[in-house]
Amino acid sequence: MPDDVTRPTVIVLGAGMSGLLAAAALADHADVTLIERDTLPAGPEPRRGVPQARHAHLVWTGGVTALDTLLPGLIEELVARGARLAHIMGDMASRAPNEIWFRRFTSTPHRNLVCSRDLLDAVTRERVLADPRITLRQNTTAVGIDGGAARVTGLHVRALDAEVEHLPADLVIDATGRGSRAPTWLQGLGLPDVPERRVDAGVAYATRVYRASADDFPLVNVQANPAVPPGQGGIILPVEDRRWIVTLSGTRGGEPTDDPDAFTDFALGLGDPVIGELIRDAEPLTEVVTTRSTANRRRYFEKLRHWPDGFNVIGDAIAGYNPVYGHGITVAAQSAVALREHAATTGLTRPGSARRLQKSVTRPVAAAWDLAIGQDIFYPGASDQPPTWVERALAAFVDRAVATGARNPRALTALLDVMSLSRPATRLFSSDMLLPMLFGPKRALLDSAPLSKEERQSAV
Numbered sequence: 001m002p003d004d005v006t007r008p009t010v011i012v013l014g015a016g017m018s019g020l021l022a023a024a025a026l027a028d029h030a031d032v033t034l035i036e037r038d039t040l041p042a043g044p045e046p047r048r049g050v051p052q053a054r055h056a057h058l059v060w061t062g063g064v065t066a067l068d069t070l071l072p073g074l075i076e077e078l079v080a081r082g083a084r085l086a087h088i089m090g091d092m093a094s095r096a097p098n099e100i101w102f103r104r105f106t107s108t109p110h111r112n113l114v115c116s117r118d119l120l121d122a123v124t125r126e127r128v129l130a131d132p133r134i135t136l137r138q139n140t141t142a143v144g145i146d147g148g149a150a151r152v153t154g155l156h157v158r159a160l161d162a163e164v165e166h167l168p169a170d171l172v173i174d175a176t177g178r179g180s181r182a183p184t185w186l187q188g189l190g191l192p193d194v195p196e197r198r199v200d201a202g203v204a205y206a207t208r209v210y211r212a213s214a215d216d217f218p219l220v221n222v223q224a225n226p227a228v229p230p231g232q233g234g235i236i237l238p239v240e241d242r243r244w245i246v247t248l249s250g251t252r253g254g255e256p257t258d259d260p261d262a263f264t265d266f267a268l269g270l271g272d273p274v275i276g277e278l279i280r281d282a283e284p285l286t287e288v289v290t291t292r293s294t295a296n297r298r299r300y301f302e303k304l305r306h307w308p309d310g311f312n313v314i315g316d317a318i319a320g321y322n323p324v325y326g327h328g329i330t331v332a333a334q335s336a337v338a339l340r341e342h343a344a345t346t347g348l349t350r351p352g353s354a355r356r357l358q359k360s361v362t363r364p365v366a367a368a369w370d371l372a373i374g375q376d377i378f379y380p381g382a383s384d385q386p387p388t389w390v391e392r393a394l395a396a397f398v399d400r401a402v403a404t405g406a407r408n409p410r411a412l413t414a415l416l417d418v419m420s421l422s423r424p425a426t427r428l429f430s431s432d433m434l435l436p437m438l439f440g441p442k443r444a445l446l447d448s449a450p451l452s453k454e455e456r457q458s459a460v
Helices: 017-026 061-070 074-080 117-129 182-188 260-268 274-279 328-345 353-376 389-405 409-419 425-429 431-439 453-458
Strands: 009-013 031-035 084-087 092-095 111-114 134-137 140-147 152-159 164-168 171-174 196-199 204-211 219-222 232-239 243-250 289-291 296-299 311-313
Touching: 009 017, 009 152, 017 031, 017 061, 017 117, 017 328, 061 074, 061 111, 061 328, 074 084, 074 117, 111 232, 117 134, 140 182, 152 171, 196 353, 204 260, 219 274, 232 260, 232 274, 243 260, 243 274, 260 274, 296 353, 311 353, 328 353, 353 389, 353 409, 389 409, 389 425, 389 431, 409 425, 409 431, 425 431
Parallel strands: 009 031, 009 171, 031 134, 092 219, 171 311
Antiparallel strands: 084 111, 140 152, 152 164, 196 296, 204 243, 204 289, 219 232, 232 243
């Protein structure tokens, strides 16, 4: 941008992953101010207001690609500080919801970023906030947006023990997550209610950290089965500093608790006892922490007929997912890439551009939403709207795709392309999936976790 051209002013609400990545996406095109209500930690430590950060997290291939696009070198820095690019499925023993164990194929191209959420947040935060074009205001709360139904002109904020202050802006981006007040603010401008959908399987999570028994131990994942409620599952996530983050989950009537004496027994009682067997003699490093706010919730901002210029919503403020699917950070990164591309091609201040931008940043949401509710909607009491025949038919097809992928590397690659949010769901109907599904050859299904004798012995 030439020196004599005034850069737009953008305010991003929330300095979580969505807000940080949005700020990074816009720094080449605008002067960005991040508004954060809390004090951010100085290093890889828990952040207030993010209880789910204590549980197992990973970033799918689609998110790894997006992060590398937004912040080149970030992945390498994370790996240098203890993160891991785990080969999916080569570095993973995973049992699908339909109770089929995947073979550990190494021919697929997918690598997922595996580390603690604290490390991911800290390294991303350091990188983004080092940019001089981004200003951080901590301990500052957004009170409301300013403007009218046609255009948002800024933001009202309040710092600690201070009067309400008006901050003018060409664009305000709400990245405040599940608790976003955007629907209420838009109503205050005269816009109609934002359509919503909620699918709540009633999942509760319990996590405990253990001393890892060995370096480079595979991820171990036992997924819950919606066909046999209550759905119970768990994962062992090997992370930096030779630790295992072990997260257990259960739906209504089968929830794990924060009782440390019951943690291993719950793991042993899963559809396959392998997680319980691996942690039975492991050294716990923490107490058990629990979370229950896990509903899938989507706000359809893009369906409003009228949308004000100067305002957009991104990340979990659009849609929050059951964390078991691990798609939240991937969607946030892909939406930030869409934001950057829009800023580069369309600009941020052109009339009508905010409406187009809202649709652009929402596109990555749809695939993750369909994957999440495609499982969760089948749990009792998950939704007031029962599964449609289309959702039932798609779920049945996905079960066949999983069974095929468990035995065929070509089909598994197609399945992972979709699960990783790297390719659209139509990839499941490609010849890579359909030919093995229909004609084989098909290897026998595994009847136990694909862990070697040496791996099992190293955990004792």
